[in-house]
Amino acid sequence: MTMPILPPEDLSNKAISARITTNAIKSIKNGLIKKKNLVYLELNGCSGNIISLLNGQNPDFEYTFKSMVDIQYSNSLMVAEGEKAIEKLMKALEGEYILAVEGAVALKNNGLYNIIGSWKGKPLTGLEAVKMLGEKASHILAVGACATHGGVSAAKPNPSESVGLNKVLPHKKIIMLPGCPVHPDWFLGTLAHLLLYGEPETDSLNRPLMFYSTLIHDRCPRRPFFDRGIFAEKLSDKTCLFKLGCRGPVTRTDCPTRQWNGHVNWPIGDDTPCIGCAQFGFPDAMAPFISFDTTRVVKNE
Amino acid sequence: MQNIEMLRWQLNSLVTQVRQDIYTLSTVPQQPIAPQILQRLWDTTSTIHFISELLANQALHCYQPIPVNSRMIPVNNSPSNSTQISPITPIPNQSNSQLNGRNFTIGELATFDGKNGRPAYVAVNSTVYDVTNNRAWAAATHFGLLAGKEYSQEFATCHAGQQSILATLPVVGRLVS
Ligand code: HEM
Numbered sequence: 001m002t003m004p005i006l007p008p009e010d011l012s013n014k015a016i017s018a019r020i021t022t023n024a025i026k027s028i029k030n031g032l033i034k035k036k037n038l039v040y041l042e043l044n045g046c047s048g049n050i051i052s053l054l055n056g057q058n059p060d061f062e063y064t065f066k067s068m069v070d071i072q073y074s075n076s077l078m079v080a081e082g083e084k085a086i087e088k089l090m091k092a093l094e095g096e097y098i099l100a101v102e103g104a105v106a107l108k109n110n111g112l113y114n115i116i117g118s119w120k121g122k123p124l125t126g127l128e129a130v131k132m133l134g135e136k137a138s139h140i141l142a143v144g145a146c147a148t149h150g151g152v153s154a155a156k157p158n159p160s161e162s163v164g165l166n167k168v169l170p171h172k173k174i175i176m177l178p179g180c181p182v183h184p185d186w187f188l189g190t191l192a193h194l195l196l197y198g199e200p201e202t203d204s205l206n207r208p209l210m211f212y213s214t215l216i217h218d219r220c221p222r223r224p225f226f227d228r229g230i231f232a233e234k235l236s237d238k239t240c241l242f243k244l245g246c247r248g249p250v251t252r253t254d255c256p257t258r259q260w261n262g263h264v265n266w267p268i269g270d271d272t273p274c275i276g277c278a279q280f281g282f283p284d285a286m287a288p289f290i291s292f293d294t295t296r297v298v299k300n301e
Numbered sequence: 302m303q304n305i306e307m308l309r310w311q312l313n314s315l316v317t318q319v320r321q322d323i324y325t326l327s328t329v330p331q332q333p334i335a336p337q338i339l340q341r342l343w344d345t346t347s348t349i350h351f352i353s354e355l356l357a358n359q360a361l362h363c364y365q366p367i368p369v370n371s372r373m374i375p376v377n378n379s380p381s382n383s384t385q386i387s388p389i390t391p392i393p394n395q396s397n398s399q400l401n402g403r404n405f406t407i408g409e410l411a412t413f414d415g416k417n418g419r420p421a422y423v424a425v426n427s428t429v430y431d432v433t434n435n436r437a438w439a440a441a442t443h444f445g446l447l448a449g450k451e452y453s454q455e456f457a458t459c460h461a462g463q464q465s466i467l468a469t470l471p472v473v474g475r476l477v478s
């Protein structure tokens with residue numbers, strides 16, 4: 001039996017995702033849902049997303065990887081190395097699995113700019129691996145800015161010719177989890193939803209609505225200052241950060257309510273503008289991250 | 302001090318308003334009026350938040366008065382600086398009648414780059430628009446574009462079929478060659 005939720009039902013994203021994850025954990029315990037296999041590929045990126053996942057709570061990272069899924073491959077976490085590790089990756093192909101990918105796909109020189117291991121004495125490129133695993137995966141999660149749209153790896157001048165996952169798997173449905181890095185809840189919550197209910201509802205860009213539905217600007221505690229035209233001139237000001245270059249008005253995430261690092265704070269809460277890390281085209285399209293020359297009036301500039 | 306009394310009174314009546322709205326929502330949950338009430342709740346809480354921030358700031362700065370209820374904060378209204386055009390605050394339907402007819406050369410347009418307190422203008426199809434306080438143009442930049450330039454091509458490729466965007470922007474003049 002599930003606990004009744006007394007009115008008024010808490011509809012904050014945090015409460016909703018907490019309900020989803022506790023339900024998922026319960027259903028696994030009762031044998032109602034099966035653990036699924038998970039393959040976590042790291043391609044051309046900085047491993048920032050898997051590090052961000054270590055901040056996860058309810059469920060935490062350890063619980064997720066031990067009790068919710070059977071992790072088949074993760075080059076950062078597994079004990080096996082070299083060809084032994086790639087052997088596990090190849091074995092995973094035989095069964096059903098969810099594929100999570102962080103990092104961009106480097107296309108230059110047929111993928112040679114990103115080699116993730118070697119198989120039968122030959123280098124295995126990220127490009128080959130993701131095509132092979134993507135074709136057979138039951139679900140694909142693109143985790144972080146690089147996997148969703150190229151991100152920092154594809155920033156100008158993009159020497160490795162990096163692209164997002166959808167460019168190499170054009171016919172597959174890919175759940176997009178942009179962010180640099182991804183918030184642990186966005187990944188763990190989406191994974192929990194997959195296990196318990198199947199694919200979450202997404203927007204036209206395939207982002208789960210439960211995390212990416214609302215503009216930061218529409219839920220920003222500093223919005224009243226924006227509406228009155230009262231703008232910060234420097235970083236410590238407590239008013240709207242728009243003139244310093246805030247990208248909250250073009251970025252859709254739940255940062256204002258969810259917050260980061262164990263839900264304690266977020267950029268705008270700490271007086272620094274949103275840099276739009278979860279907007280497609282980040283970082284180039286969101287630059288410059290900070291401008292002090294808009295409000296400051298200097299004579300004889 | 303009188304000012305603070307007034308803010309306090311305003312806060313209390315706003316809180317009463319919120320309570321009333323929440324009560325109404327709880328009694329008639331599925332009424333078509335719910336979205337309006339929710340909108341009013343949102344606005345009221347925003348105002349409460351704003352006033353409490355204002356009070357806190359005043360307390361911190363030993364009652365340095367900040368103008369209350371100022372729908373428009375003039376940035377530069379000193380006569381010595383009369384060549385400067387005050388940035389437009391984000392209030393819709395503001396009239397720009399004096400400026401509406403102004404002609405800009407591409408060189409003149411370039412000076413409205415949003416820097417140093419100047420307004421930010423962009424031109425699309427020979428019309429010059431004010432994006433100074435448009436939410437999508439923070440710090441006078443937008444997806445890699447800088448204010449003060451002509452962007453007919455970019456608008457056509459990035460916002461095809463979104464003429465409504467232009468219709469909502471304040472017009473400040475025309476681009477002439
Ligand atoms: C490089 C080309 C461009 C790109 C990639 C681009 C991208 C975008 C995106 C993604 C949004 C939606 C933000 C959101 O609500 O989530 C937006 C909004 C907007 N864009 Fe652009 N844009 C481009 C060029 C332009 C140009 C040339 C103008 C000139 C007038 C313009 C004016 C606006 C305005 C005013 C909005 C806000 C619309 C609203 O209030 O709903 N954009 N743009």
Ligand code: SF4
Pocket residue numbers: 216217218220221222223224226239240241242246247248249268274
């Ligand atoms: S700080 Fe940023 S997100 Fe918040 S109101 Fe200002 S522009 Fe919008």
